[in-house]
Amino acid sequence: MALESLSQALNGALKKITRSSVIDKDVIKDVVKDIQRALLVADVNVQLVLEVTKNIENRAIDEKLPPGVSRKEHIVKIVYEEITRFMGERAEKIALRPPGESTILLMVGIQGSGKTTTTGKLARYYQKKGFKVGIVCTDTWRPGALTQLEQYVSHINIEVWGDAEEKSATKLAKEGVKHFKDKKYDIIIVDTAGRHKEEKGLIDEMREISKAIRPDEAILVIDGTIGQQAKSQAEAFKDATELGSIIITKLDGSAKGGGALSAVAATGAPIKFIGEGERIENLEAFEPERFVAKLLGFGDLKTLLDKVGEATKKQDMSKDDAKRMLSGKFTLKDMYQQLEMLSNMGPLQQVFQMIPGMGSNIPKEFVQSSEENLAKYKVIMDSMTERELKDPKIVHFSRVKRIAKGSGTRQEDVKALLNQYDMMKKMMKTMNKRKIGGMMSPNMFKNLKLQQ
Ligand SMILES: Nc1nc2c(ncn2[C@@H]2O[C@H](COP(=O)(O)OP(=O)(O)O)[C@@H](O)[C@H]2O)c(=O)[nH]1
Ligand SMILES: [Mg+2]
Known part of the structure; x- marks a missing residue:
């Protein structure tokens, strides 16, 4: 990704906010210092850095909270807005001539x-x-x-x-x-x-x-x-x-x-x-806007949603689906659906990178095996009952045996599927605990203009 080191530094600064139990002036000043340092290391003009960080500090301390937005969300939004401002606000495209002209x-x-x-x-x-x-x-x-x-x-x-x-x-x-x-x-x-x-x-x-x-x-x-x-x-x-x-x-x-x-x-x-x-x-x-959202480590949710929109006409991934992915409360069926959608969107690693908080934390082997196993999963899941799909905990030894036989796969394959499910579920839970996923409330996105 572009500007990886700046991204990591800004991300680290924002995490201080999300991790603090109380947000007071000291925390804000501390975070603003971190942001300042990150921008200077990236060779941003000193004058510009001072301007941006002063704005962030003043707004974070003075501005009233908009309805439905927590203080943490509000500060993140301010940082996002101020940094977007100095990266250039509008997206501009090359104007092409009408068809038939070069x-x-x-x-x-x-x-x-x-x-x-x-x-x-x-x-x-x-x-x-x-x-x-x-x-x-x-x-x-x-x-x-x-x-x-x-x-x-x-x-x-x-x-x-x-x-x-x-x-x-x-x-x-x-x-x-x-x-x-x-x-x-x-x-x-x-x-x-x-x-x-x-x-x-x-x-x-x-x-x-x-x-x-x-x-x-x-x-x-x-x-x-x-x-x-x-x-x-x-x-x-x-x-x-x-x-x-x-x-x-x-x-x-x-x-x-x-x-x-x-x-x-x-x-x-x-x-x-x-x-x-x-x-x-x-x-x-x-x-x-999109670039800065990614830079700050929100993940590029809008790109993700756009892509899903293209890839899956019927099963479009709504905000709720995205939230479910982060909530850790999904079933095997959800997992299959998500994996299928992801596979339609191209290399999984790339897609995972767009999901807030996941970034490069995902082991390569996991991504690879996800891609390879997708086809097998479908066959295995076809042999599972609705109840088993909704509540994979109940799948013990005799069921594994039955499912393997019914799907023409090996018992190890069935177990591998269940393991992967557990792993994914755990991963989502950790993300949620770290409040990375929790930060992505719909309100916040409304304010960030990142919603579809
Ligand atoms: N890492 C990296 N290298 C690039 C990028 N764009 C160009 N380069 C490299 O920069 C060098 C010069 O590129 P070139 O296109 O020949 O430059 P030109 O002299 O302006 O035509 C080449 O070795 C390219 O591979 C980029 O986005 N990232
Ligand atoms: Mg050249």
């Missing part, structure tokens, strides 16, 4: 910022949404630039246009765009060399190519590991073009990513995507 995107950024990688990721992102995407390589600078691009997208069947012999980037851009326009592609992404190390050269290069191809949007790719230094790049870019947006890369594992994000957001330039890994799928549309 949208041209121009990628700019200094060398090594991640342009080429992000070009491939963007192509993949839109390809998955059903668009026909072509890539134009205009990097005449770096040896093997064309091959790098071709290799990066080779397994996803995206056409790359380029000519390793041609020396003029502008000419390449023009011809490449024409090539894909003639083929009526929906989106044409033009990758550039970005051979300049400083802003001025970069902007000049962008202007030159822009003149030739008139892009619908120029996208500045910024390396997130440079922290708040990202600000000057974003500012120079913002002054030079109105059609600009920004993608910040390498937010995986970088301690300074929070600084880069907040510094760019402060310039008012829209951040549209973030890169969080080298793989072609590691691109995320940047939605500040």
Whole structure:
């Protein structure tokens, strides 16, 4: 995930609130100090940090509680709101032209910022949404630039246009765009060399190519590991073009990513995507609210609910279902239903990470065996009675034997299912005890605007 270390530090600060029996000024001040430290370590601008933490402190002490919200929830909400504010409040999308017309995107950024990688990721992102995407390589600078691009997208069947012999980037851009326009592609992404190390050269290069191809949007790719230094790049870019947006890369594992994000957001330039890994799928549309919720360790419940909505038409996962998952009061049948839904949503590990408080606490073996055993579980459960499904405690030796025989599985398989059920139930209970799940009251989500 992006900004892992910042996330852990903020999460730790918030846990102090949820664990305290009394919330007084001292606790608030202590927590605000922790938040301050976490943001400074992430290279967020000092001035900004002081502003944010002062706001949090004042509001946490002065504001009246809204009806139906506990003091703990209220403080968490304030932290969430203030941090969202400085990460940029609105989610912005790249505007695409109507069907039948090609949208041209121009990628700019200094060398090594991640342009080429992000070009491939963007192509993949839109390809998955059903668009026909072509890539134009205009990097005449770096040896093997064309091959790098071709290799990066080779397994996803995206056409790359380029000519390793041609020396003029502008000419390449023009011809490449024409090539894909003639083929009526929906989106044409033009990758550039970005051979300049400083802003001025970069902007000049962008202007030159822009003149030739008139892009619908120029996208500045910024390396997130440079922290708040990202600000000057974003500012120079913002002054030079109105059609600009920004993608910040390498937010995986970088301690300074929070600084880069907040510094760019402060310039008012829209951040549209973030890169969080080298793989072609590691691109995320940047939605500040959702991002911060995840960062603070609420889990990304809205994403989860959205996904469930897509995956299961009839058995849609309501808030109640989500709560049941956390309450530890579920039956074997519930577990099966949940596992089935989760398996529809893709790799279980990824899904678990979105569930509040679960994060990376889940043993890998558990996830793996869940995936593998899903099919077997269905067969076994088909041989169980309603009563057994609702109350698995009653399944003792003779029943195990009967169920195994009836389902054509081994007794060990039946026991494994029951063990897994116990394990999952225990896990949910622990979460609830730690009040992580308990914090996720519907009221809180109403206030966080995370509800569906
Ligand atoms: N960890 C990580 N590495 C990235 C990310 N994006 C790009 N990189 C790496 O950064 C290096 C430079 O990327 P490249 O796309 O060639 O940059 P360009 O010179 O701007 O085209 C490569 O090694 C990439 O794999 C990211 O989001 N996370
Ligand atoms: Mg490149």
